Structure formats: C-alpha cells, structure tokens
Amino acid sequence: MIELKNVSFSFEDGVLFQDVSFRVEDGQFVGIIGANGAGKTTLIRLILGLIKPSKGEVVNTEKKIAYVSQTTSLNDSSFPATVEEIVSLGLVGAKPSLFHWKEEKERVNAALEKMDILPLRKRVVSELSGGQLQRVKIAKALVGDPSLIVLDEPDAGMDHDSHEKLVEGLLSLHKDHGIAVLFISHHLHDLESADQILLVKDGSVTRYQGGDHHVEL
Amino acid sequence: MLSYEFMRIAFLVGILLGIAIPLAGSTVVFKRLSSSGDALAHSSLAGVAIGLAAGLNPLGMSIVACVISFLIIELIRKKFAKYSELGVAVVLSLSVGLAGILMNYTKEGYLESYLFGSILLVDKLQLYLAIGVTALVVIFYFVFHKQIFAIIYNDSEAKVGGVKVGLLNFVQSLLFSIVIAISAKTIGSLVVSSLIAIPVAASLQAKTSYRGTLLLATILSVVSVIIGITIAYYASWTPGATIAIVAVSLLVLMFLYRALRDAIAKRRSLKTTK
Structure with missing residues (x-):
C-alpha cells in the first residue's frame, strides 16, 4: 500500500x-x-x-518495488551490454552477491521467458528494436519478484x-x-x-x- | 632493455596503472562524462603545484585537489542541471590557471615533469603506491561491479533497488582521484586522460557485453603501456607521450576492425536477401 x-x-x-x-x-x-x-x-x-x-x-x-525509468543507458545506442546482463541488474541490491551466479541465471532466464525474449539473452542491446528493449526493461523489473x-x-x-x-x-x-x-x-x-x-x-x-x-x- | 632495474620497475608500474586507470575511469566514459576525467587530471597538476609552492606533499595535495574538483563538478551539475558541463570548464580553467601561476614559485622544470610524467625515474614508494591503489581498484570493481553497472544503467532504478548510490559514487570518485594523482607523477597528468577514455572508446567498437568491454579496455590499456614504453626506450622518446600515441593507434585499429566487421555483416545480409 x-x-x-x-x-x-x-x-x-x-x-x-x-x-x-x-x-x-x-x-x-x-x-x-x-x-x-x-x-x-x-x-x-x-x-x-x-x-x-x-x-x-x-x-x-x-x-519490493521495481522502477522502470523513462531514460536509461538503453537510450544510448553504443551502450555495451547483453540482454541477460541488463535483466540481472534487477537482482542487484545493497550487498554484493558474487557466488550465486547459478541461481541468478535461472531467475534471469525465467524473467526472459515470461517476457518471451529468452532467445535474445546473449544479444547486445544495441542490436534490438524499440519494442524488444521495452520487454528487456520489464524483464529487469520482474526478475526480482516485485x-x-x-x-x-x-x-x-x-x-x-x-x-x-x-x-x-x-x-x-x-x-x-x-x-x-x-x-x-x-x-x-x-x-x-x-x-x-x-x-x-x-x-x-x-x-x-x-x-x-x-x-x- | 629488461636487464636494467629501472626499466623493470617502469614496466611493472605502467602495467599496474594501465589496469587501474581504465577500470576506475570507465564509469565516467560510460556516463559520457569523459571530460570530467580530463578536468580531474588537470586538477591533479594544480594540486602538485600547490604542494610544491607551499612546501607540502605534492602527491597528497594532488589527491585533495582531485577530490575537491570532483565535488565542484558534481555541485555545479546539480545546481545548474541544464549547464552540467559548466563544472568541467570551471575546474579546467581554475586548474590550468593555478598551475600556471604557481609554476613561478616551484623549482624550474619540476612541475613540467608532471605533464608527461617520468616513468623511468619511479622510486620504491611510487611502486608500492601503484601496487596498493591497483589492488584496491581491482578488489572494489570485482566486489561491486554489478552495483556500479546498475548505477551507470540508471541511478534512480538502482536506488529504488537498494543500491547505496551516493556512497558507491563517492568511493569510486575517491579511488579515481587517487589513481589520477599517482599516475600524474609516473605517466603524466596530460597523458592519464588518454588512458581514461581511449581504451574504453576502443573496446566499445567490439560491441560486446559490459564485462567484455571492461576486460578488453584493460587489455588495450596494458598493451598501449607495454608497446609505448618499449618504443620510447629504443627511440629515446618521452614514455608518457608515446603511450598516448600508441593508445590512439589502437583506437584507430579498432575503428577499422568495426568498419570491416559491419561491411562483412552487410554483405552477408544482402546475400541472404537475394
């Protein structure tokens, strides 16, 4: 509330x-x-x-709140990142998590599947269309179960x-x-x-x- | 060449700073704020000049000058959001002005040595400082690389997710300032800005992941340092300046690589369409 x-x-x-x-x-x-x-x-x-x-x-x-801002680095066409790297940012909090990569990967894949973009996971974001980028942004928001x-x-x-x-x-x-x-x-x-x-x-x-x-x- | 101890130390310090500079400076490049890195590099020169003129530790004053300059840039960016680059111009002008005036009160030629550095004259203290700061930078980026990436992506989203944006930004800037201050003495304050931006700009041409870009930038920076010092040794050139020229040459090679890759991809897609 x-x-x-x-x-x-x-x-x-x-x-x-x-x-x-x-x-x-x-x-x-x-x-x-x-x-x-x-x-x-x-x-x-x-x-x-x-x-x-x-x-x-x-x-x-x-x-748990997830925020999808209007302007992110995805607006920059030369921003270096893959789809799964961006979506995994939704799991980042205050503390560093260095050794949970397997669990993180599973959660990222589940969020990508929910948004119907799992085959794009290794793609560089600068190669995606506007609609695909929005799906990436929402997958990033979903991955942390908000x-x-x-x-x-x-x-x-x-x-x-x-x-x-x-x-x-x-x-x-x-x-x-x-x-x-x-x-x-x-x-x-x-x-x-x-x-x-x-x-x-x-x-x-x-x-x-x-x-x-x-x-x- | 490697039979001389000063050359071995030069290579070691060069490689260490070659790792630390693009790592610590990558955030400003990704946020398209490379010019603030340039301003900080110049402010380190003003700090050295203040230290030399006032009889204080030049390295310590250089770090203080970098931190204060960073705070000025941030303050102006927040106060005048529409003129965010104003802070960079203010710090650059102030630094060049201060260094130029205070030069008259320092030993002749001493301040000039900070412009292009003197990597062949590195003493043990500078070597230990380079080892220490590089270890700090590598550990910090290894532990917090996801948080830093989240801040680069969008600091408001990172804040809502729980990332301590203010604290991490401050620690990053402090580390960045220390790296710049230590590098000013060895590879030169004018040259350090080329290692902040150029290896990252070159690695962006590979169009790969965030981690891949950082790794490639670090490799290109280290390669620039090794080739630069080697050429400088045999050609009797200034090492810092030679490193900068090698870094730019690698950037040009990466541009060519990208153009070639794009041309091949275009040709393939045309063939598929036919």
Whole structure:
C-alpha cells in the first residue's frame, strides 16, 4: 500500500504540488495521466522516495518495488551490454552477491521467458528494436519478484502494435501474478481496466475509476 | 632493455596503472562524462603545484585537489542541471590557471615533469603506491561491479533497488582521484586522460557485453603501456607521450576492425536477401 498524506512539493521557482492525498491499495492497477510538464514523473519520484516532500508524508508498505525509468543507458545506442546482463541488474541490491551466479541465471532466464525474449539473452542491446528493449526493461523489473512495478511512460518511442502488446502484457502481469502496477500513460484508453486513474493537473491529483470517461487532461 | 632495474620497475608500474586507470575511469566514459576525467587530471597538476609552492606533499595535495574538483563538478551539475558541463570548464580553467601561476614559485622544470610524467625515474614508494591503489581498484570493481553497472544503467532504478548510490559514487570518485594523482607523477597528468577514455572508446567498437568491454579496455590499456614504453626506450622518446600515441593507434585499429566487421555483416545480409 502507498499513501500520500497532505503532500506538498516545491521547486526553487514555484510550487508543483499542494496538499495532495491519495492511497493505492495492494495489488491495484493504477494509471497516472496528465499533460506534459504537469509533474507526473515528480509524483512518481515522491512515491518512490527518490525526492522528499516539502510538507506531508509518504507512507510505503510495499515489500519490493521495481522502477522502470523513462531514460536509461538503453537510450544510448553504443551502450555495451547483453540482454541477460541488463535483466540481472534487477537482482542487484545493497550487498554484493558474487557466488550465486547459478541461481541468478535461472531467475534471469525465467524473467526472459515470461517476457518471451529468452532467445535474445546473449544479444547486445544495441542490436534490438524499440519494442524488444521495452520487454528487456520489464524483464529487469520482474526478475526480482516485485510486489509493485512503477513505470514512467514505458511506451515512449513505441509503434502502435508494440504499445498495445505492452499494455496487454502489463495487465496480464497484474491479473495472473497479482503484481500491483503504477504507470504513466498518455493514452486514456490504456486505462480502461485500471482500478484507478490519477489525473495530475494544476498542482493537484484527482482520482477517477478506470474507464471513467469524465477525465479531462 | 629488461636487464636494467629501472626499466623493470617502469614496466611493472605502467602495467599496474594501465589496469587501474581504465577500470576506475570507465564509469565516467560510460556516463559520457569523459571530460570530467580530463578536468580531474588537470586538477591533479594544480594540486602538485600547490604542494610544491607551499612546501607540502605534492602527491597528497594532488589527491585533495582531485577530490575537491570532483565535488565542484558534481555541485555545479546539480545546481545548474541544464549547464552540467559548466563544472568541467570551471575546474579546467581554475586548474590550468593555478598551475600556471604557481609554476613561478616551484623549482624550474619540476612541475613540467608532471605533464608527461617520468616513468623511468619511479622510486620504491611510487611502486608500492601503484601496487596498493591497483589492488584496491581491482578488489572494489570485482566486489561491486554489478552495483556500479546498475548505477551507470540508471541511478534512480538502482536506488529504488537498494543500491547505496551516493556512497558507491563517492568511493569510486575517491579511488579515481587517487589513481589520477599517482599516475600524474609516473605517466603524466596530460597523458592519464588518454588512458581514461581511449581504451574504453576502443573496446566499445567490439560491441560486446559490459564485462567484455571492461576486460578488453584493460587489455588495450596494458598493451598501449607495454608497446609505448618499449618504443620510447629504443627511440629515446618521452614514455608518457608515446603511450598516448600508441593508445590512439589502437583506437584507430579498432575503428577499422568495426568498419570491416559491419561491411562483412552487410554483405552477408544482402546475400541472404537475394
């Protein structure tokens, strides 16, 4: 469960959020929507504890969170890494683990299989298509068995088909594996089946039910 | 050549730093911040100049200057996110300015020896320091290479996963600063920046894994040092400068290798299409 209690957040040049409160229950599928520059990524960073609120409190009881950021080294076409190296990063924590390579390999292969990209495991990431790279990013998030996956515009740079497949994949992760999903999307129709929609607009966050057609960006 | 003890020590120190420099500097190259490595190398020269002019230990002052410069670059990067390269320019200008002015207060020719280094005049203390710092760098990268790779990939994702990003960044920068400071005396502060970026840039042409790239960068760096010192010995050239030229030549060879590999791959795919 994640709860924001009367959270305010300001930058040097002004207030971004004023007195925001909402709650995301365990296992929910939640979409965050809003215009460019409305503060969707900042809201996610507050939820993840990457930045501290100026006022209020963020309560987070999730056991294990995986974050899929919009910009990673995968945006760099010369970045040297194989698919399995990237996915194994999802298992990296505070302590070094040097001698569990066999168990790690099995978990990485299982995550790759879940995302249907096992044959790509030895491929260098610079040779992959946009859709394949998104699958790699989500496999990296899945490999650590998270209770919540937070995705910042996972569909950026994708064509229509890849986008549809991605949303279907996220929904099936939620339904079949009980993983809570919190993701930023620009498309309201992605959120038809969402448990709730958070609209970020004019410094506040408004809650709607999934499929509610009264949401106005 | 190897019958002289000073040559054996030169090769040993060169190989050790040839391993430590690309390993410790790889993160800045992968994050596309190679210019900050260059700025740190110049700041080590300013540190030496301060040490010589003030009668303090030049090596110690060089390490302090590198750490302070790193902090300045990071501070400016955070304060002026849109002008992140500003910190590099500030540190470079400050370092060159300080070194240039303080040169007037040091023994003639002494500071200049730090520009291209003096690997043939390495004493026992520098040898032990090179052994110590290389051992530290290799152990640190062996133990924490996954965490470091996670930070390079995306530091926010690493932080959410539990990686101590701030602490690891600080330790990495400290090690990097010490490596640069020790290298300044031996292979030269101007030359050290070529061993930070060029072996990694050359190994990127192989388009292989992260681990493979790091390993290849280390091998290319060591090969540059060995060939560089050997040519310098027989041609009576400056060893540091020769190492830099060899490193660039290896980079050109790697570019050619990649062009050839890409051309063969293209030809094969055309044949398959036909």
